Each structure stands twice: as C-alpha cells, then as structure tokens.
Amino acid sequence: MLIKMKVIIKLPKMYECGKCVLSPNWSVWSLGDGQPAEEIEKQTETPPLSTLLIEMPQSGSINVGGDITFIAKVEAKDLLRKPTIKWFKGKWMDLASKTGKHLQLKESFDRFTKIHTFEMHIIKAKENYAGNYRCEVSYKDKFDSCSFDLEVKEIPEGSQNIDIRSAFKRSTDGQDDAGELDFSGLLKHREHKQEEAPEVDVWEILKNARPDEYEKIAFTYGITDLRGLLKRLKKTKKEEKKSEAFSKRLEPAYQADKGGKIRLVVDLADPTVELKWYKNGQEIRPTPKYIFEHKGTQRIMVINNCQINDDAAYSVTAGEEKCTTELFVKELPVNIVKMLEPVKTTVNERIELECEVSEEGAKVRWMKNGVEVPTGVRSRYRVKSEGTKHWLIIDDATKDDTGTYSLMATGGTTEAHVQIDLKPLKILMDLQSVTVLLGQPLKLNCEIYPGNVPGRWYKNGQLVQSSERISIMHRAKNHNLDIESSTIHDAGDYTFVPEGYTQTLSAKVHIIDPPRVHLEALNVQDNTVVIVAGNKLRLEIPISGEPAPRVVWMKGERVILDSGSRMRAETFADHTCLTIDIAEREDTGNYKIILQNEAGEDTASIKIKVVDIPDPPEAPLVTDVGGDWCTMTWEPPRYDGGSPILGYFIERKKKQSSRWMRLNFDLCKETTFEPKKMIEGVPYEVRIFAVNAIGVSKPSEPSKPFIPLAVTSEPTTLVVDDVTDTTVTMKWRPPDTIGAAGLDGYQVEYCLEGTDEWILANKELTEKTRYTITGLPVEAKILVRVKAINAAGASPPRTTQHSILVKEVVEPPKIRIPRHLKQTYIRKVGEVVNLVKTSKCFFIRNSDCDSIMFIRKAERKHSGKYELSVQVENHIDTATLDIQIVDLPGPPQAVKIEEVWGNNVALDWSPPKDNGNAPIIGYTIQKADKKTMSHSPFPSHSSSSSSSSRSSSHSQSGLKLKIPEYNDRNFTEPPTFTQPLINTFAIAGYNATLNCSVRANPRPKVIWMKNKIPIIDDPRYRMFSNQGVCTLEIRKPSPFDGGVYTCKAINDLGEAQVDSKLEVKGGFTFFELMKRGVPLHLIDKYMNESKTSEKSESEKKGSN
DSSP states (O other): OOOOOOOOOOOOOOOTTOOOOOOGGGGGSOOSSOOOHHHHHHHTSSOOOOSSEEEOOOOEEEETTOOEEEEEEEEOTTOSSOOEEEEEETTTEEGGGGOSSSEEEEEEEETTTTEEEEEEEEOSOOGGGOEEEEEEEEETTEEEEEEEEEEEEOOOGGGGOOOHHHHTSOOTTOOTTTTSOOHHHHHHHHHSOOOOOOSSOHHHHHHHSOGGGHHHHHHHTTOOOHHHHHHHHHHSOOOOOOOSSEEEOOOSEEEEETTOOEEEEEEESSTTSOEEEEETTEEOOOOSSEEEEEETTEEEEEEOSOOGGGOEEEEEEETTEEEEEEEEEEOOOOOEEEOOOOEEEETTOOEEEEEEESSTTOOOEEEETTEEOOOSTTOSEEEEEETTEEEEEESSOOGGGOEEEEEEETTEEEEEEEEEEOOOOEEEEOOOOEEEETTSOEEEEEEEESTTOOEEEEETTEEOOOOSSEEEEEETTEEEEEESSOOGGGOEEEEEEETTOSOOEEEEEEEEEEEEEOGGGGOOGGGEEEEETTSOEEEEEEEEEESOOEEEEEETTEEEOTTOSSEEEEEOSSEEEEEESSOOGGGOEEEEEEEEETTEEEEEEEEEEEEOOOOOOOOOEEEEEOSSOEEEEOOOOSOOTTSOEEEEEEEEEETTOOOOEEOOSSOBOSSEEOOOOOOTTOOEEEEEEEEESSOBOOOOOOOOOBOOOOOOOOOEEEEEEEEOSSOEEEEEEOOSOOOTTOOOEEEEEEEETTOOOOEESOSSOBOSSEEEEOSOOTTOEEEEEEEEEETTEEOOOEEOSSOEEOOOOOOOOOOOOOGGGSSOEEEETTSOBOOOOOSTTEEEEEOSSOEEEEESSOOGGGOEEEEEEEEETTEEEEEEEEEEEEOOOOOOEEEEEEEEETTEEEEEEEOOSOOOSSOOOOEEEEEEOTTTOOEEEEEEEESSSEEEEOOHHHHHGGGOOOOOOOOOOOOOEEEEEEEOOOOEEEETTSOEEEEEEEEEESOOEEEEEETTEEOOSOTTEEEEEETTEEEEEEOSOOGGGOEEEEEEEEETTEEEEEEEEEEEESOOOHHHHHHTTOOHHHHHHHHHHHHHHHHHHHHHHHHO
16 A cells, blocks of 8 residues: 655745755745745845855755765864854754664864864655754854755655565664664665565555454564554544535645735635634734635635744634644845945044945844954944944944954845054153152153043053042143052052053152061060070061162171071061071070161161070989988089979989889979888989970989998897906897898997996997907996997997996806716717817817817727816816717627528527627628528527528528619600780789799790780880799880780790780870970879879779
C-alpha cells in the first residue's frame, strides 16, 4: 500500500537586517492570497552584506532516505575566541538537543586560513525533515544570521513494490526511531531484486479487524514490529467526512506583506449558522483593522495594515465545526534613500549624521568602525528619528570620536567618515615648578588661549579630583590648582592637559620637611628597650622628613654600618631600623640617631638594655656536717644578668655518681641552706643555680667533697680498774653506736673535786678501753670522764658517778685456777705442759694478773703435784696442780690359744709390764693370714685377758669396708624467670620500680634495656639484684621515660628475658618546665596545683 503525506512548509519572517535569501522554489506551495513569488525574487536580488559569515548555508533538495550537508564559514582574523553558532528549524526549535542518528553537528578550525567551519549533516532524511532552517552566529556584540530551506521529495510509487511485512520488522539499531518505518531499509531493498507482491493486503485486514485481533494477525503474517505497525496505522489519513457547516474551508496557510492586507474567505453550507473568528484562541471583534464582509454564503475577514504581531494562528467556528489556518507576515527590506555625508570638524563641536530610509519607524543600527554605537542613557551618543529620517548626534566631540560611521538597514548600508581635529592652542603663562614647606599652601596656575577650553590636572599620571583640601578653578584663560595645606604626598610631577589637545603644561612640586625622630612610637618607658640575650632585636623607629633624611646610628663614638654581620642599621622610606641578630651583654648602652636633610637636623637617644641569665655563683662552702645533714653557704653571682636575683636552686650528688638531684623546688631566697636526708659515710658534692626573671644560670662549681658523719654514742661501763697513790686506772666498754665514721680513739679527762676545770689526761688518743691517769696528787678526789673521738668529733662524755680517792688499796692475793686444772691434768708424753721451773726444760712467765709455765716436751718423770704461791706484802695464797704425763702401754705377755672350735678360737694373755703411767682400759685383737701376714683388727675390743674369735673364713667378710659411690648432684641450670615483669603505670615526678625474679646457676648477668637499647651509666636509673630478685628504679620519670622495658639474664648455659610496658601519666617536671622557658610564677602555680590534686586523690583513696 502506498502512503502519501502532504508537507506544508511555514514561510519564516524576514530578519531585521534582511540577510535571508528566499528560494524561488517556495512558490510551489499554496500560501493563500499572499505576495506573488515574482515580487519576492525581486526584493532578494541584493542581500545585505554579512558581518561574520563569509559562506552561508544554501537551500537544498533530497529524496527520502538521502543525506545532505549544510556548511557555514566564519573568518576568525579579528576574533579573540571561537564564535557561538546555533542551528534552528522553524522559529524556535534548537537542533543542538536533537542530535543523534539522523542529525549531526560538526565544527573545525583551519589555523592557516583562520576560518571556522560549521557543518550540519542530515542522515537518512524523512519527509517531516522538510522545512525552513536558520543558522545564527554571535560573537560579543556582533550577530549574523542566515535562513535556508530543505525539500524532501517522496520516492516514486513504482519503486515501493516492497513487502510491507518486511518493512515493518523492527530495526536492530536500537535508536530513538526504532519501531517506526525503516526507510533506509526500504532504500536498501531497492537495490536487490524486487520480491513478488504479497497475496494478502495486511493493511485492509488490520483496518477491518478488531483491536483484540491485531496481535494474532501480526503473528500470522510474520510482522515482528506490531507497535510500529499500529503507530503507522493510526497515522494513516482517514477519509474526511463532508462538512455540514462549511462548503469551502480556509486554506492551510496565508502569507501577507508587512503593511498590506489579507482576506480570509470561507463558504458556508448553511448561511444562518452563527460565525465567529478567533486569533490565537481569542475572539476577534470588528475594528478598523479587522473588517467582516458577507457576500452570499461567503464570509470574509479582511486584516488591514498587517504587522508582525498579526503573524498568528486564526480559526473560524460555525456552530460546532471549526476551521483553522495560519497567517505569515513578511517584512519588506528597508532601503536607504539618503546616504550619510562625511564630516570634518574640531573638538568640542556638535556633530549630526543624517540619513533617510524608505519606511517610517524602520529599525536601523548605527555602527562605528564595525562596532554598534552604544545609545544608552549615559552614552555620549544620541539617536533621533523623525518619520523616515534618522540622526546620530555627538554634542561635545572629542578626538576619539574620529572614525567611520555607518547605518545598517535591512535593505542596505551607508557609511561616512568623521574627522575631528584639535583647535590651535596658545600658552600665555606656563606652569612653574615650586618648593613648598610641609603644611604650607600650594598654588599652581597657568593661562591658555582659547579660554573656554577645559582641562584636567594630573599628578604623576593620576587624575586630580577636587575635594575639601584641593580646589580646582577655571576662570576664562586662568586654570588654578590650590592645596590649602600641603603634605608629603602632594609632591610630584603635575600636568595640566587641555581637553582635545596634545599639548600639556608640566611643573614639579617639591615638598620639604625638617627631619624628625618619632621615639614616642616605641611606647617604652624612659626610651629604654629591654631585650633578652641571645634573641634577635629589630628596633624600628618611625622618621619623617622630606626629602628623605640621611640617617646615622652611633654607639658612643662608633658608627653602626648597614653592612654589619651581627649588628646593622638600615634606613627605609618612613622608618629606620637597628637590627641585632644575636643580642649580647656588651650591646647594652646608649644609642644615638642623627637625621639630616636640606631642611634641618634632628637627633635622639635610646637605651638598649640586654638582660641575661645570671652568672653562676662561686663554689659553695660546707661549714658544718652532721650524720645526714650539712650547712652550706655561698656568695651571690658577680653579674645578676641585668635583672634582680629571685633565688637559688641547690643540687647535690654522690661523689662517685654523675646524677645531680634537685633539693628545693621553691626558690631559696637566702645564701645559706641545710641539705638533709643524706647517707652517712658517703661523699657528697653540692652546687648552686642562680635564678632571675630571665631564667636559671649555669651551675656553680661543685663544692669540695664532704662526708656526712655522726659522732659516736658515749662509751659504756666506765669503771675504776686500779688505784695507786699517784695513779688511777680506768676501763670502759666501746660505744653502743659507732657510725660510718668509725672510731679513732678515746679521750680521757679528769676534774678535781670542787672545780669545774677538766684536765686532759692523754694528749694522744688511745685506742684501748683502759687508761692509767698518772701524776695525781695523793689522797685527792677526782671525777673522770671518757669521750669517743672520730672524724665527726667527740661523742657525749661518760662520767663516773662518784669521785675516786687517789690512794692505793691493798687486796689479798687470790689464785684463780681454771676449771680444767682443778683435777688431774693429763698430757701425753711430748706435749706442752705448764709447770714450775725446775730445769732447762721449764719456762715460766709472770705478769700482774697471771703466771704461765711452759714444758716444751713433757716426759713421764714430769708427772706429780706442783704448788703455786702468790704473796702481796703479808698476804699469801697457794694452789696445787696435779699433772700426769701418760705414754703408750707395753705389749701384752704370754699370749696363747686355749681352744679352737668351728670358726671360733679362744685366746689368753697376761697384762703388759708397763702400763704407760695410766690404767689399762682394754685390748685390741688382730689376726693375720699366714700367706699374706696382713693383720686386721676385730671390730670389738676386749677388756679381759681372754677372748674368743670366729674362724678366719667368717671373719674375713668383716674385714673389707666398701664405701658406696655417690654421684654429685648437678645444680647448674640456665636462667629462668620465676616472676615476670608486669605492665604498669607511673605518675610523672614520682619514682617507679620494675621487679622480677630469676633463677639460674651459675649466677647470671642481668641487663636492663629500654626499647631494645641497653641502659648503661644512666643516672636516672638504679639497678639492684638480691637473691635473684631484679629491680629497676626509675627516678622521677617523665612522659619521655615511657616505653617497653626488658630484663635479660645471661649465663654460660643460656639466656632468658621478660618485657613490660611502662606508661607515664601526669605533667612535666620542674626542670622540664624550666627548659621550656615557662616563667617561674607559672611553674610555682603548676607545682602547687599538682600537689593539691595528689592530696585530694590520696584522701579519696583513704575514704574508700
């Protein structure tokens, strides 16, 4: 079945500039009673020139399914960027959003020819693609447009003998038009051999079938795209029923020229039916513009003086029936009747450019050098029009107004050149350069001819505006610039420029000002600047003076240069600067600033005070030492750092150690201090730190080593040992407590009764606990006291409770015999024995309290009773000693065998002749083998002279002593930790300990590590090891001491280690805060708060 479609192309209205070219082919369509095509061709013979497009798209014609390309080119020589292009279909359809399978937009740029090429490709065109298209190009304030047409022709009927079922099979491209009639597929089928016509007319079947049978019919005849087929079926034009109201309807479209008139005519079948006309849905009432006429059954609406707003859709209703049409109003080109004329004039004159066009109220554009002239409210250009005449007015012409001016209408363009020259200028009085003191009035004036020429004043190229301080006046020929009070900024090059002239008047204004040093800007007391030593000082002092003064910095007689390495002086426009990179004590002093310029001189002095930490004090002196304390004094430092000394810190250490310990956390205000809690007998050293507001000094030299020592306790048990007529012998026991200083000796003193003077008895110390005081008066009564002396001094004395009478006391002698000598003293022959001397073998030694007798080799004859006597004056005491010297007895006599039975034997013997000077207490019996003659004793002794023994075979087993073998236990073992380390927390500033226990033999070597690094000779750590218990003490830890600690034990059999993690919580120590530069008052506050918080925590724990 052949489908016929009617295409109506809407005629677009002409663009204002008249740049559209109308194709003669438009006359083939019915456009109503519009303007004939011949007149359209005559009006488009001379199209206006384009300002952007150098090649425009041309109208074209293609068959359905064909491809076509439209090309537009823009020259880019005068363009800074790519122009903007838009493609439209009809009035408003933007084709940029319609690109896809059938429409493609491309653009390219040729760098050599500087031409932009824009292309629009239409691929596989359809019938509804026909119509009017428009191309618009814009760049900034430039605009260009062109219209063109596309005609899509139907394929001849003879070439469409194609199976309709294959035509409506769905396209496999999956595009937007899938499901519609695939015309490209139909065109491809034309190349192949045409198939025979189907025997069945599917269209007729579908038209006559019910909708519920469509799917069955499509399946029967192999139509896969049922949706597309139904869509086409719906679009199939149905036979129009004959109208009951209209016998002749309106044409589909009408065209009229602008200003002309148009007649819309309909024939009514029933002249009595009420008729109404509508424009865009609004009812039209009869007016001079709209006239309704009746001619028989014809109803006519005449539209007079057609304008652009009459371009609309019109409809007429007769009863319930409606008939519609569309009216297109075409604008006629506006032609230029009177051209512009060239103008040559001078500045400040009025310029009028006049032009006349062919139509009243026509829209035109004024251009200058190809750019549209701005005609806004603030513009210098004014546009005026009266009827067909148009003017461009420039009231006050300037040199910049020179150029080519043009007027563009839709039917043509006219242009003319405008030349503006300057008027001749005479300078009657030129500007004069002046020098003015700062603050004085400044006046500049000049005279020029002609006098009505205005001008502008410039300073250093910047426009000078009138203000409250600056007055600009123009009176006839005189031009004045007055400044009431001049400032430094008023100096410069002044220029007066008459408007419209190239000539200028210039003068220099020089403002001078005496130099001044503005020390008040420092805002310091007594012009004294305080700086901490080691810091950088940059002292900026504002200065003033014009011209810029010469600045000299001096310290004493020495000039400070700007090229110094550590100290330098620099001068800038509004200030001078003294820079000291690293301030030193020697920089303290008075500095002088000298400023000079041609207006005068000024000087100023400033004092710089460099403060520093104080010098370290001298080494302290230890004046007194106790058991665990000492008293120390020192002198203040020679230099206090320029700031008063606030106090001192004291530290001590053991002489063999390198770790110093702070003794006071609150500053000591005095120069004496008493350290306590020292270990007695250990050498110590102390040192001092001085503190001022800047910081802490370096430590002083350590004091001489001292040992805290305590005197001993008093001697004990002081008694009288002996008294003679002139001597008294005293004895005592050592003190109960001696201490680490030991005991050097004793000092004995006595005092005569009735006096308070103690007399030293021994000039040299005695180490014994007994001493005899000699040279005493006879029968005198004395008191005796004894003191123990060591390195710490004398102990408290021990004094006798009662006085001692110096007089000898006779005591009867008494012999005290030791207990072992009170019975018979038995010794073997040859041993040493104490006896009275009777021969050369005896030796006797007597003393005041004992008597000793030696017998170097005792013999049996030395046995007996000895008598010892002691006599004191008439008193005698005696004692008897019984000494027995014994020897080995002789052999037994007459040994014989009495009886033998079994393994036994009976023996009998007589006692020995010599018993060795001692009774016989028993006998030992031995036997021997006849072969070996080796004697061995029986296990028992016999006290009688007869005995019996078993046979030799039985007794032989008892003769061998087998000592069992014992294996020595191996007590060696490798190190093993019986108690590991545990993870713990510590409070900053409080000692922390880590403990573990290890078992090993031989004794292992213990190594402590922090974060796998051995701890060696670090004074912050103390290590102990006792009975296998290993302890690491961390003194006053800080957060830095946190980490993983390891205890490692090593011996010859192996090694072992344990780890633990220590986390230190809390703040910083006093020393760390001082190192961080925290002021002392803040440190004291911090330490007090820490103590308060610790007390509160301890109270909470106690309450719990």
